[in-house]
Amino acid sequence: MKDNRSVTEKKEQFLEAFRSTLAIKTLAARRVKIGRTMLYEYINTDTEFALKVQEIEEAAVDYAETKLHEYVIAGDRASIMFFLKAKAKDRGLFDL
Numbered sequence: 001m002k003d004n005r006s007v008t009e010k011k012e013q014f015l016e017a018f019r020s021t022l023a024i025k026t027l028a029a030r031r032v033k034i035g036r037t038m039l040y041e042y043i044n045t046d047t048e049f050a051l052k053v054q055e056i057e058e059a060a061v062d063y064a065e066t067k068l069h070e071y072v073i074a075g076d077r078a079s080i081m082f083f084l085k086a087k088a089k090d091r092g093l094f095d096l
Contacts, residue, residue, distance in 0.1 A: 003033070010034055011042055011049050018053065023060035025053075 005013070010032065017028035029039045043050045071079035 007042070011046070014039065014042075015049075015052055015056065018056050019059075022063065023057045 003010075013032040014028055014034055017031040018025065021027045021031070025039060026036060029036055043053055068079055068083060072083050
């Protein structure tokens, strides 16, 4: 079956799927039927597209940090430990 979508359409569909998958490239590419090789060709040859991909990745990290913060505020022990291991490692709290 021939894919009649233009490259522009494929890229836009990928970006939409990429947002909805919290920046998981393989899953988003699969959803819009774009191979990983083709996806990386788009990223490596289209600076504007690559910047949009990067922005979505940063937004996904920001979202996850926000959720972690909510769990820390709620007193979730595992989240507090993770936060301290990641953000306070220079304080030597976990040098056992």
